[in-house]
Amino acid sequence: MKTAFKLACRNLIGAGLRTWLNVIVLSFSFVVIIWMKGIMVGWDHQAKTDMTNWEIGGGQYWHENYDPYDPFTLSESHAPVPEMFSEEITRSEMEPMLIVQGTIYPQGRMQSVAVKGINPKQKIFLLPTHKLDTVTDAVPAIIGALMARNLKLNVGNYLTLRWRDSKGTFDATDVVITEVFTSNVPAIESGQIYIPLEKLREMTMMDGEATLLTFADSEKERSPVEGWVHKPKDELTASVDEMIKTKTVGQSVFYGILLLLAMLAIFDTQVLSIFRRQKEIGTYIALGYTRREVVGLFTVEGAMHSVLAAVVSAAYGIPFLAWQAKVGWTMPMDVSEFGMAIAQTLYPIYSFGLVVSTVLIVVLTTTVVSYWPSRKIAKMNPTEALRGRIQ
Amino acid sequence: MENNSIIRIKNLTKSFPMGKTQFTALRNINLILGKGEFTGLIGPSGSGKTTLLNIVGSLDSPTSGEAWVLDHSIGKLTAKQAAQLRKEKLGFIFQSYNLLAVHTVFENVEFPLLLLKMGASERKKMVMDALEWLGLTDKVKSKPPQLSGGECQRVAIARAMVKKPSLVLADEPTANLDAANSHHILKTMETLNRELKTTFLFATHDEKVIGYLHRKIYLLDGKVDRDERKVNSEK
Ligand SMILES: Nc1ncnc2c1ncn2[C@@H]1O[C@H](COP(=O)(O)OP(=O)(O)O)[C@@H](O)[C@H]1O
Ligand SMILES: [Mg+2]
Numbered sequence: 001m002k003t004a005f006k007l008a009c010r011n012l013i014g015a016g017l018r019t020w021l022n023v024i025v026l027s028f029s030f031v032v033i034i035w036m037k038g039i040m041v042g043w044d045h046q047a048k049t050d051m052t053n054w055e056i057g058g059g060q061y062w063h064e065n066y067d068p069y070d071p072f073t074l075s076e077s078h079a080p081v082p083e084m085f086s087e088e089i090t091r092s093e094m095e096p097m098l099i100v101q102g103t104i105y106p107q108g109r110m111q112s113v114a115v116k117g118i119n120p121k122q123k124i125f126l127l128p129t130h131k132l133d134t135v136t137d138a139v140p141a142i143i144g145a146l147m148a149r150n151l152k153l154n155v156g157n158y159l160t161l162r163w164r165d166s167k168g169t170f171d172a173t174d175v176v177i178t179e180v181f182t183s184n185v186p187a188i189e190s191g192q193i194y195i196p197l198e199k200l201r202e203m204t205m206m207d208g209e210a211t212l213l214t215f216a217d218s219e220k221e222r223s224p225v226e227g228w229v230h231k232p233k234d235e236l237t238a239s240v241d242e243m244i245k246t247k248t249v250g251q252s253v254f255y256g257i258l259l260l261l262a263m264l265a266i267f268d269t270q271v272l273s274i275f276r277r278q279k280e281i282g283t284y285i286a287l288g289y290t291r292r293e294v295v296g297l298f299t300v301e302g303a304m305h306s307v308l309a310a311v312v313s314a315a316y317g318i319p320f321l322a323w324q325a326k327v328g329w330t331m332p333m334d335v336s337e338f339g340m341a342i343a344q345t346l347y348p349i350y351s352f353g354l355v356v357s358t359v360l361i362v363v364l365t366t367t368v369v370s371y372w373p374s375r376k377i378a379k380m381n382p383t384e385a386l387r388g389r390i391q
Numbered sequence: 392m393e394n395n396s397i398i399r400i401k402n403l404t405k406s407f408p409m410g411k412t413q414f415t416a417l418r419n420i421n422l423i424l425g426k427g428e429f430t431g432l433i434g435p436s437g438s439g440k441t442t443l444l445n446i447v448g449s450l451d452s453p454t455s456g457e458a459w460v461l462d463h464s465i466g467k468l469t470a471k472q473a474a475q476l477r478k479e480k481l482g483f484i485f486q487s488y489n490l491l492a493v494h495t496v497f498e499n500v501e502f503p504l505l506l507l508k509m510g511a512s513e514r515k516k517m518v519m520d521a522l523e524w525l526g527l528t529d530k531v532k533s534k535p536p537q538l539s540g541g542e543c544q545r546v547a548i549a550r551a552m553v554k555k556p557s558l559v560l561a562d563e564p565t566a567n568l569d570a571a572n573s574h575h576i577l578k579t580m581e582t583l584n585r586e587l588k589t590t591f592l593f594a595t596h597d598e599k600v601i602g603y604l605h606r607k608i609y610l611l612d613g614k615v616d617r618d619e620r621k622v623n624s625e626k
Contacts, residue, residue, distance in 0.1 A: 003505045014493020283489040286450060287550075288478025288506045290470050383445045386485070 004293075008301040012308065015273075019305065022269055026262045026309035026362065031317040033255050033358050038321065038348030039329060040244055040251065045349055046184070047240045047341040054183040056236045057095075057124040058218030061228040063211050066099075068187075071114065074101045075164070078209045082225050085213060093217060095122045096210030098200050102163040104175075104193065106151045114192050115163060117200030124216050127188075131179035132196045138174035139199055144189025145182040146336055153177055161193070165204045173203065184343040186336075243340060259362070263369045270302050270373040275390075281377055282386030291382070295374045302370020306363045324348050397558055397590050398424035398447055403456035405442055405613075416442045417613045419456070424592065426557075429584045431593035433601060434610035440594035441562055443610070447592065448481055448560045449473040461557055478506050482551030482589075484561035488543040490535040490550075496522070497531045500549045507554060521553040525579060541572030548576060552583055562594045570599065577603045 012019045052058070066077035081089065081096050088094040098117035103110055118125075120133035132140045138158060148154065155177050162172040175195065183189060201207050215222075218233045274281070284294050328345040335342045384390050405417040417439045424430060432440040445451040446458050449465050450473075458465040461480050468476065477483075482503075490499050500521055504514040522528050525545040535543055544564060551559050561580070565573035581603055584591050593600055601607060609616040 003508075006505065010494050010498065011491075279487070279489055280491065282450075283483075283485075283491070285474070286448065286477060286483040286485075286489075287503055288474050290474040292470075293474075382450045383441075386445075386450070386489070 004297045004300045005304075007297060008304045011301055012304050018269060019308070022262075022265050022305045023308045023312055025265050026306055026366070027313040027317070029255075029258045029262045030309060030313040030358060030362060031320065032258060033362075034317070034350060034355060035321060035324060035348060036251055036254070037354050037358065038325070038350040039346050040248055041349040041351065041354065042325075042328075042347045043247075043342060044240060044244045046343050046346060047243070048237045050184045050341060050343070051187075051237055051240060052233070053126045054185045055125070055188050056231075056233060057214040058216050058220075059222070059233040060215070060231045060236065061213040061222075061225060062231055064227055064229055066211055066229075071101050071112070074099055074114070074211070075168075078206055078211050079227055080208045081210050081213065082228065084225070088215065092121070092123050094213055094215045095119050095124050096197065097212040097214065098197060098204070098206060098209055099211040100163055100200065100204055100206075102161055102193070105160045105162075106153055106157075109151075111151060112191065113161075115161065115200060116192055116194045117197035118194050119197050124214055126183070127194065128179045128181050129194065132194065134178060136176050136178070138176040139195050140178040141175040142179040142181060142194045143177060144192065145180050146186060146189040147191065147193075148177075148180040149336075150190075153180070155180055163203060166206050171203065185341050186339050187341070190339075240341065259365060262362075263365060266302055266305055266366055266369050267373060269305075270298065270370055273301075274298065274373055274376055278380070278385045278388045278390055281380060282382050282384075282388075285382040286386065291378045291380065295371070295377045298374040298377060299367060299371040302374070303363065303367040305370075306366035309362070310359055321348070321350060325350070395425050396423050397426050397428075397461060398422065398592070399457075399459040400447075401457045403443075403446070403453045403458055405439075405446065405451070406454045415613060417446075417453075420613075420615055422608065422615065422618075424590065427584070427588050427590055428606055429581065429591045429604060430606040430608060431595050431600060431604040432608050432610055433595060433604075434616075435596055438610040439613040440610055442613075444560050444562050444592065444594045447558075448483060449476050478503070479554075480557045482554070482556040482559040484544070484547050484551050484559060484564045486563035486566045488535070488540075488547045488567075490543055490546055492535050494534065495531065496527060496533050496535075496538070496546050499535070499546055500553050503550060503554045517553055518549075521549040524552065524583060525549045539572075540567050541569075541575060544568060544572070544576055545579070548580065548583075552587070552589070555587055556589065558590045558592065560592050560594075563597070564593065565595070565597050565600055573597070573599045 063077040063079055065073050067073045078098060085094055089096065095118070100115050102113050102115040104113055118127065118129055120129045122129050128142060131142050134140050143153065157177045159175050160172055161175045162170060164170055201209060222230050224230060281294055284297065285291060325348055328347040330345040335344050380390060400420050400422040403417060403420040404415065406413040406415040420443065432443060434440055442451070446453055446465055447460055449460065449468060452466045461476065463476055491502070497518055500518045501514055504517060519528070522531065525548055527542065527545055527549060530538065530542060535546065538546065564576065568576070577600060580591060583589055593604065595601065605621050607619045
């Protein structure tokens with residue numbers, strides 16, 4: 001085996017240009033696959049971090065009737081905040097949020113929104129809720145950039161907000177936009193308007209009530225609470241993994257094609273070299289190799305392409321990948337329209353496992369593809385190989 | 392005699408399938424070759440020299456009859472045993488040298504020793520010895536494409552001789568060489584035969600080679616035609 005490696009190295013280096021072309025194609029696959037996978041891991045990480053920072057904190061309690069996908073449940077999904085949480089809330093380790101359905105009338109149009117009451121002094125979310133802590137002639141409100149753009153709203157704009165109180169009676173008031181914020185979480189931006197919690201409770205006559213309770217510490221042991229459903233952080237972020245997984249399927253097709261091209265090049269090289277090197281094959285046998293050992297030699301030789309490619313990839317790939325991890329990859333198109341939790345610039349994250357598994361997959365495929373045509377050698381007649389007469 | 396023989400061939404026939412029929416390349420060959428012989432199979436092209444050499448070299452097997460080489464019956468060897476025999480006891484020299492083009496002279500000559508799993512320092516010593524015999528010490532780092540035909544064949548001889556095999560099989564070794572180079576390599580092989588007691592079996596129809604042979608076995612249409620020994624050979 002050691003001899004085979006030695007010989008394979010000499011033969012490969014000796015083959016010159018052809019070897020390097022194969023190696024470059026393969027190394028390109030290495031770097032692109034690691035980079036793309038790194039982007040996906042980075043995206044997953046970014047989306048979860050943003051989700052934590054803007055939407056779910058360290059986990060939540062949902063009112064048992066609350067269904068984020070069905071706005072009609074909102075009228076039933078509110079209840080007084082359980083007594084047991086008051087201490088946590090005082091320490092700002094938990095923030096209640098009340099959500100009711102409402103309608104706004106920007107420029108005379110009608111737009112249905114979720115009105116979210118939030119504590120202006122909260123510390124769990126990155127939401128600029130301090131902007132709700134102002135005294136104005138109307139109710140202060142903050143909205144996400146996505147909605148601001150869609151409805152052509154700006155800071156300082158006044159809107160009429162209509163809602164129904166706990167008894168089902170309609171009421172209306174003016175709100176003023178005090179801030180437009182940008183998150184990478186469409187789920188908290190589109191169709192949502194944030195106003196001070198106490199104000200909303202007052203408007204709806206739902207004193208001391210909430211729809212969601214978000215806590216800061218994801219580690220703390222949580223027991224079930226009557227009327228509320230505990231949603232641990234992992235469960236809430238599972239949707240991100242799901243989304244990334246679906247995107248990865250499309251990517252895998254791309255890797256497949258990339259690898260297929262590289263493998264075609266290797267396969268072609270193997271077939272050609274077995275045909276052109278018959279005399280050499282015969283010579284190996286005359287010098288004391290069995291045919292199977294020659295198959296092994298050619299397989300090792302083909303597989304060595306991938307090992308060389310790994311080395312070459314390391315040479316230019318490590319600086320490239322490191323640079324990408326630092327500056328990130330900024331997508332050329334505006335991602336806020338995607339409706340996905342995606343940042344404009346993604347920072348790839350490469351794990352040891354990712355690199356090792358990619359290298360293993362490429363080396364293994366190359367070995368198989370090198371072995372396949374080499375099996376022909378096992379059926380060669382050595383005397384005919386020496387004459388170079390096999391077609 | 393029997394103990395002193397290196398090749399014993401009995402009633403050997405070799406035929407190749409040719410379409411629906413068989414083509415008989417060797418017919419009923421009987422031969423005994425002793426240790427240390429410097430013998431040639433002589434005959435025109437197509438007379439079966441290479442076929443016989445390949446069987447003796449365990450690269451092919453007889454259709455019928457038997458061939459013993461160093462007490463191994465060629466037809467009965469497994470692929471592994473045959474490879475073992477070639478690796479340890481046989482050396483091959485080809486008409487077209489068959490050197491590994493991308494390897495240096497040193498690496499080419501070292502190759503059989505790598506197969507024998509010898510240590511690096513021992514390999515180096517043996518390779519340098521062999522290159523010395525062939526007068527190639529200044530070409531150690533050259534690669535075959537940079538060498539002349541005569542030099543290539545000397546490298547090939549060094550490669551065949553490096554492990555001090557019992558038997559060297561040389562198929563038309565001078566066919567691609569000019570007269571001066573032919574004489575040079577033949578003299579070298581004759582010296583090696585004398586000093587290392589290596590048995591040589593040639594296949595040739597080159598008059599220059601024939602002149603050096605101590606024994607000439609003439610093949611014609613796959614049969615032994617004549618078997619002549621040089622009575623007044625080396626003094
Ligand atoms: N593998 C083979 N298949 C068919 N015919 C063969 C094969 N090898 C040799 N022959 C035939 O056997 C005869 C002897 O060949 P060979 O031993 O190469 O002769 P020489 O070496 O004396 O020129 C030739 O007619 C050749 O065509
Ligand atoms: Mg011949």
